[in-house]
Amino acid sequence: MTRNRFSALAPLREAVRRVADAHRLPADVRARLVLSVTDVAADELGANRSVVLSTAHEAGSHDDSPVLAMALSAPEARRPLSVRDLPLPALADGPRSVIWRLPVPHTAGSPVPGPSPSADSDATAEQSSLAETRAINEELRATVARADALAAEYRRLKHELAETNGGVLALYVQLEERDEQLRKAHGQILRDLEDALRPQPMDIDGLELAVHYAPAEANAPTGGDLYDWFALPDGTLHITVVDALGHGVRSTRSALNVTHAVRTLALEGHPLQSILQRTHEILMPLAPELMATVLLARLDPATGKLQLANGSHPPALLLRADGTSEYLEVRGRGIGFPLPGSERLLHTEIHPGDLLILYTDGLTESRRDPCEGELRLVAAARRHAATPLAELPSAIAAEMHTVVLHPDDTLALAIRRTTPAPQARQTQTQTQTQTQTPKRR
Structure with a gap:
């Protein structure tokens, strides 16, 4: 030491x-x-x-x-x-x-x-000074070399980091694109499923039919609002409107169960007033948690005679050709409710030019006030009465949803009675005459 x-x-x-x-x-x-x-x-x-x-x-x-x-x-x-x-x-x-x-x-x-x-x-002061100067210069050169090496290493790492970040960003963009593609594909599949579940308007002489449907969420287009319309053997148009409790695929399944049961009972010839109660009896053992409001309509294209049965569903709106309107109120309780069924049948007649609108509560309750919604629906129907029927339900829904406080599945069906074609009128007259002429024994 x-x-x-x-x-x-x-x-x-x-x-x-x-x-x-x-x-x-x-x-x-x-x-x-x-x-x-x-x-x-x-x-x-x-x-x-x-x-x-x-x-x-x-x-x-x-x-x-x-x-x-x-x-x-x-x-x-x-x-x-x-x-x-x-x-x-x-x-x-x-x-x-x-x-x-x-x-x-x-x-x-x-x-x-x-x-x-x-x-x-x-050592002399001069020698010491020279020696120190040389040492300092050597140390400075070493420090500069070290700094240059660190700077070069920093640039290399920065370049590698930039490449890595670029690769990560590219991968992220690819994942986002793939995710967006999957979301679109998923949504398209569900929309195709919805289209398959919702029958297109039929071509019936004397009637125009149109429908509008919008889900509560754009990325989950399935819902519990469904409809069904078909012609009975006697030519009468049967319409079913269902609003099953809930959203998504589960509520769609519930609504499908209701529409299928109603279609089967209607084609078997059951009276319209008994179909709701009978549907409840059929479905409750299979799906005890099911709850749905239902509106049933029977419309004769030849005579315009309309029958309605209601199970806790919003009433149909009838807008006459002269501008007058009325809600077709029928008391009743829906599927899954206590004492299900329609208390009576409502009978009325639709004249040429009259407009019948069937809908679910998502159309009128977007502002949490059904009464205010019904008044707005009448006003909207009058404003768009001259709109081509194929566009009318969507136009009414767009006006009704200018303010939406709580989104819900929305369904609107529009039926307008027209004047039958001459050949169809002749056929209808012959049919009525044959029905009214007593048969000889």
Whole structure:
């Protein structure tokens, strides 16, 4: 171990450099060591208190290089020496001493002997200045080289990061596109399913038919609002409007069960007033949780005679050709309700030019006030009465939904009675005459 006392920074820096050179420390490490020793000793030397530099060798563990231990102590220090924020980290070795432990390169060999690193060196001031200048230049070159290497590494990492980010972004965009494609495909499948479940308007002489349906959510086009219309063997048009409780596929299944049961019972010839109660009896053992409001209509295209049965469903709106209107109210309870069925049948007649609108509550209850919704529906139907019937239900729905406080599945059917074609009128007259003429026995 060697120990030397110093009272000025210049000889202390020179001594540190000599020790570093003797142990073949890299120039950048030497620079950090010189700066660190200078930072620790500056306050003490500035206060005219000397410091002591000690160096020693320590054996490394196993095959590691030997270690150079350099300690700086300040015997007269008034406060502990600080080791914070040093260019080369050090450890406190008591309150008045700090120590650096540096691995010595294998190529260093034995320390190179040289002049004693003391304040009383025989080297001239000029030689010392030149030596320090050369050392500083070497350290600067090493520092610049190190900085250049770090800058090059930073650019490389930045480039790799940019490529990685670009790849991640491209993958993200692809995933988003794939997800959007899947959503569109899913929605299209459901819309195709809905189209398959909702029969297109029929071509019936004397009647125009049109329908509008909009789901509560665009990405989930299935719902519990369904309809069915078909011609009975006697030519009468049967219409079923169902609003099953809930949304999505489950409510669609419930509504389908109702429409299928009603169709079967109607084609079997059951009286219109009994169909709702009979449907309830059929479906409850199979789906006890099912609840649905139902409106049934029978319309004779030849005579315009209309029959309605209602199970808790919003009433149909009849808009006459002269502009007068009325809601066709029928009391009753729906499928899954206590005492299901229509209390009576409503009988009325639709004249040529009259408009019948059947709908679900999503059309009139978008503002949570059914009475206000019914008034608005009458006004909207009058404003759009001259619209081609194929466009009329959608036009009414668009006006009714200018303000929607709670979205719901919406279904609207429009039926307008027209004047039958001459051939059809002749056929109808013959049929009525044959029906009224008593048969001979």
